[in-house]
Amino acid sequence: MPLSQLAETLIGSEIVRLGGEIKEKIRQGAHIYNFTVGDFDPAIFPIPKELEQGIIEAYQKKQTNYPAAEGNLDLRETLSAFIQERQKLNYSINEIVVAAGGRPLIYTIFRTVCDKGDKVIYAVPSWNNNHYTHFVEGEHVVIETTEQTHFMPTAESIRPHIKNASLLSLCSPQNPTGTTFRKEELEAICDLVLEENSRRGPDEKKLYVMYDQMYWHLTYGSIQHYDPVSLRPAMKEYTIFIDAISKVFAATGVRVGWSMAPAALIQKMKLILTHMGAWAPMAEQKALAGFLSNRVAIDNYLQHFKTALETRLKTIYQGLMQLKAAGMPIDCITPEAAIYLTVKIDLQGKKTDNGSVLETQAAVTSYLLDEASLALVPFYAFGAPANSPWYRLSVGTCKMEEIPVFLQKLEKAIQKLH
Secondary structure (H helix, E strand, C coil): CCCCCCHHCCCCCHHHHHHHHHHHHHHHHCCCECCCCCCCCCCCCCCCHHHHHHHHHHHHHCCCCCCCCCCCCHHHHHHHHHHHHHHHHCCCCHHHECCCCCHHHHHHHHHHHHEEEEEEEEEEEEHHHHHHHHHHHHHHEEECHHHHHHCCCCCHHHHHHCCCCCEEEEEECCCCCCCCHHHHHHHHHHHHHHHHHHHHHCCCCCCEEEEEEECCCCCCCCCCCCCCCHHHHHHHHHHEEEEECCCCCCCCCCCCEECCCCCCCCHHHHHHHHHHHHCCCHHHHHHHHHHCHHHHHHHHHHHHHHHHHHHHHHHHHHHHHHHHHHHCCCCCCCCECCHHHHHHHHECCCCCCCCCCCCCCHHHHHHCCCCCCCECHHHHHHCCCCCCCEEEECCCCCHHHHHHHHHHHHHHHCCCCC
């Protein structure tokens, strides 16, 4: 029996499909070097002890009832101060809304801004923009990025599509690439948005920018995080931020996220979230309100956390570049941010020992899993072309001692091809 058009046409997640394949291999006894999940192994990367204790204490105090629909007042007050201190952005409590992580906020933004048929501009590879655009029956305006720009969209690539668009979805540091906007490029994009909104009449819908900065604390070396409002204060009227504790504190399962945006827009988001019931749990909100005031605990945690992530990213990067120097069809973008490494494994067209040809990138992905026990997420799972040889490698569950082992297995798997 047919269901709704949405249910019948929604595309399944390639990441979920790949995850199921990995779980089945593990169930059968295989040891898989799983670099697919944008998550953390709590045994390696636990949440901050002070946050954990705060959650326990909140439950012990019976703080288990409904929170405020827009997020508890004490948390929004703390977030306002935290954002001012860490990003130098001024957002009042009426310009902040809290929800159960970033996902319901992103969905709510699409619902708040977009009508059926509205143009939604997003780059690929990127996380889930295609699915959210499908939810609102928007017009997909897809910008294919390349390694020359570190898979980040540029002002020139956006310019031809910006007229009459309703939403421009940007993410930096970006999932899946772990790359970031350079200051000049983001400034140019902001200028495009301001110019387009200035062109539109007073009764026309404006172009909004959804700016996902979920990983913004996790930058390495000389890389700096930039945002539209800091670079162009006039962008505050048109920017909707997405942020959360999911990545910065390895707290993906704790489920507290927030948006900052103009108060009138936040009010509309609040109304939609009220009907969804996608509130962050009361106890977690109370704990976070206390933790975000503990500057010393935050700084100590981030110092250790970032060092551990960067060490893994750089160690894997160096190992892959050594394979490249040895003539392997491998490449890699220097780690910039987040928990991801952008890796190229170009084996399409190679023959295996049994004479079969790796005719597609999907076949390459399966070969890496079967022969090297290596699980990566292909960029085609994030909307890139099906023949893209690029992959996302996530270090959230990576054990340092396994890095040389999986690199050796990858080398041997490639050497078996001809």
